[in-house]
Amino acid sequence: MRPKTKKILSIYTFIMFLFFYVPILVLMVYSFNDSKTGTTWTGFTFEWYAQLFSNGQILSATKNSLFIAIVTTVISALIGTLAALALHRYDFPGKKLFDFLFYIPVVIPHVVVAVALLSLYGWMDVTLGTTTVIPGHVALTTSYVIFVVMARLVRFDSSIEEAAKDLGANGWHTFWRVTFPLIFPAILAGSLLVFTISLDxxxxxxxxxxxxxxxxxxxxxSMVRQGISPEINALSTIMILLIVIGVIAAGKGMGSSNKSR
Known part of the structure; x- marks a missing residue:
């Protein structure tokens, strides 16, 4: 690569990183701003974090979001992994149709799924609550797990399973001792993606x-419609830090898993 081209690419990369991360950094800095308006810097304070943890409405919404995201992640990871294994290993009538149908939740507008579910709940006379959100999230995110796990299974060496069976392992032990550890990084990656999508x-x-x-x-x-509150900046900062920590921990776990193999 010529030095001039390398320099241009470096500058372009730097600008792109600024475009993505400067707004996040500004948000995090202003979460410590003493001003209530959040538009001018007037001093450093932890007041908004204290108010955030004493705001029962925000804590309740956080609890609901985490509950929905965790349940959605578990269900989607289970269904998505089993579906990916079935689509990869077996031939059955309608396989191509099912393969096509799993692409629809990825491209369909989310509002269409939301309205369809609301109509279904109304027809079934279901009382809306926290749990009625979960089916929609599962329907929306399961496909992502399928695609990630399928990408791993395409490069999976089936001779390893055959070797385990030749050594006396049955199907159950082969799956848990050989197959699952090898596809676990893909399951984990899909689960993190599902958790993020569900939370958002x-x-x-x-x-x-x-x-x-x-x-x-x-x-x-609902809060932003009345103006940007510093509490929202504080909440966003905490969520960003938790997600970064989770991604780093997952990356280290996947790295140590790959090294052990």
Whole structure:
């Protein structure tokens, strides 16, 4: 690569990183701003973090979002992993149709899924609450797990399983001792993606959550309409830090898993 080209690419990369991360850094800095308006810097304070942890409405919405995201992640990871294994290993009638159908949740507008679920709940006379949000999130995110695990299975060496069976392992032990450890990084990556999407999902939560079952995105939307509160900056900062820590921990776990093999 010529030095001039390398320099241009370096500058372009630097500008792109600024574009993505400067707004996040500004948000984090202003979470310590003493001003209530959040537009001018007047001093350093932890007041908004103290108010955040004493705000029952935000804590309740956080609890709801985490509950929905965790349950959605577990269900989607289970269904997605089993579906990926079935699609990769077996031939059955309608396989191509099922393979196609799993692409639809990825490309369909989320608001369409939300309205469809709301109509279904109305037809079934279901009372809306926190749990009625979960089916929509699962329907939306399971495909992501399937795609990530399928990408790993394409490069999977099936001779390892055959060797385990030749050594006397049955199907159950082969899966848990050989197959699962090898595809676990893909399952973990898909699960992290599902957790992030579920935690951030607005449309389905807005349409299918009942009274008193607000999630964080819905609550933040209602708060932002009245102006940007410093508490939102504090909440966003905490969420960013937790996600970064989670990604780093998952990356180290996947790295140590690969080294052990």
């Amino acid at each position: 999902e607005f449309n389905i939560s807005y349409f299918t959550a009942g009274p008193g079952s607000n999630t964080l995105p819905v609550l933040v939307y």
